[in-house]
Amino acid sequence: MAHTLIRKCAKPSYPNFLTSLSVAQIRRRPAxxxxxxxxxxxxxxxxxxxxxxxxxxxxxxxxxxxxxxxxxxxxxxxxxxxxxxxxxxxxxxxxxxxxxxxxxxxxxxxxxxxxxxxxxxxxxxxxxxxxxxxxxxxxxxxxxxxxxMPLMRLACTALERVPLTRTKIIENLMKKFNQDLVFCRAPDDNELTSNVYERQVEKIDPLLRWVESEFGYKPVVYSSFFGGKQEDGLVMAIENLLKKTDDCEMAAIDAIAASAHSLIIAIGMVQGKLQIEEAIELIRLEEDSQVDRWGLVEGGHDVDIADLRVQISSPIVFLSLSRSI
Missing domain, CATH: 3.30.2180.10 (ATP12-like)
Structure with a gap:
């Protein structure tokens, strides 16, 4: 059924520069x-x-x-x-x-x-x-x-929502900052999660080192489900960065952070530290570990991956096109 829905919703003849955006968002909210x-x-x-x-x-x-x-x-x-x-x-x-x-x-x-x-x-x-x-x-x-039409949606967001609600957007992003995906670590003393921990150390630690060099504060990692607390200096540095963004950058960061559950990944992508596929790998690191162990559910995991690729790549394409001449 999922494949049928994809064929109906996605247009196969998109131009080359929009190929990565041609898969529709499958789950439609009732409205x-x-x-x-x-x-x-x-x-x-x-x-x-x-x-x-x-x-x-x-x-x-x-x-x-x-x-x-x-x-x-x-x-x-x-x-x-x-x-x-x-x-x-x-x-x-x-x-x-x-x-x-x-x-x-x-x-x-x-x-x-x-x-x-x-x-x-x-x-x-x-x-x-x-x-x-x-x-x-x-x-x-x-x-x-x-x-x-993710680019149309982002354009409307940048033109209308961001100028009117910039302060509220930043406030909402900072409320979730201490629970950022990249700060959370799986327990390393459990057979089911030890491989996830090893992948996190390998893939996420380089991003955390970049955060430390960029903002001057070492991020705190934690294994609590409820998150931890970052240093006030890091929180203030991130908030100040958001305040300096233009409307298109703010729209892109907000969209990526919502899909990635990570403001750090969003900032890293907008500043060119992370490429699209690298970001997707970090976002799906724990779930992909489970797929490796138990297998991929067709019509479930594959649809989730396609949807995530659209949600993560479209803000970067939007931002790039908004800056090009």
């Missing part, structure tokens, strides 16, 4: 489509398009006789939840420079794409705009699947 969102009435030279909710479908409507006027498309809030938001309503996807010359936008036919809060989706680089346009281009006719 109802948000109430109808209506744009403010525009001038007489443009038409108004509205998303209206009917069950789990969203339709695009326009006033009669105004289809040829310039307009925009505003994605409903449900776009950010992972639910299918309706059938594909456009034929052509392209990019163009923003009207003020500051950034790039995505066009669905003749409509300018907007964020869920009805702000123009103004992207910092043409590379990122083209990548997001590719996500829209490869949507299937039977439905728009936001869970196959």
């Amino acid at each position: 109802s489509v948000a109430a109808a969102e209506k744009e403010q009435a525009p001038s007489s030279s443009s038409s108004s398009f509205t998303f209206s909710a009917e069950g789990d479908k969203v339709h695009l409507k326009s006033p009669p006789g105004k289809w040829k006027s310039s307009s925009s498309v505003t994605m409903p809030v449900s776009f950010m939840t992972g639910s299918i938001v309706g059938k594909r309503f456009y034929k052509e996807v392209k990019t163009r420079e923003a009207d003020d010359g500051n950034g790039w936008t995505v066009m669905l036919d003749y409509r300018t794409l907007k964020t869920p809060s009805k702000r123009p989706l103004k992207l910092p680089t043409l590379s990122l705009a083209k990548a997001i346009a590719a996500e829209w281009e490869y949507q299937q006719m039977d439905g728009i699947r936001p869970f196959t």
Whole structure:
């Protein structure tokens, strides 16, 4: 069943630079489509398009006789939840420079794409705009699947959520810092976990040494299920680093940390210390040890790995494209 779901949700003909992102997030959270969102009435030279909710479908409507006027498309809030938001309503996807010359936008036919809060989706680089346009281009006719569009989701997060809630995001990340995945060690005196401990020493210790050299404090490792407590100096150094990030970096770090259960891994990836596959190996170190011992569950472990690869790689691709020219 898992393979069938993957084939239905993932588009096999993604461009090469998005190959690593072509596997959809398999587990979709149950979510109802948000109430109808209506744009403010525009001038007489443009038409108004509205998303209206009917069950789990969203339709695009326009006033009669105004289809040829310039307009925009505003994605409903449900776009950010992972639910299918309706059938594909456009034929052509392209990019163009923003009207003020500051950034790039995505066009669905003749409509300018907007964020869920009805702000123009103004992207910092043409590379990122083209990548997001590719996500829209490869949507299937039977439905728009936001869970196959990680770059679009990250762009909306960087443009809208981060500027408004930066302090809260940092606060939430620091609350979990003492329980960071890389600080936790399996017991070395137990037959079932001793091999995990050995792998942790081999794979994670180099990252901890980097943290010590980068921030001036040696991380504390622990075996307690409830975590330990890091030195105040290290906590403050990490928090200060987060405060200095730009919005795209903050969005990437927050997304990676949520999937990795590790702020250290997220920072290491954003700063170029860890490559994608290295990070995935650290995140799955304990589970992969169990797979080696008991075997891989097809339709379970393989789906988890594919999902993790999308969640970890997409923020790095997003960040790289947001900086390229």
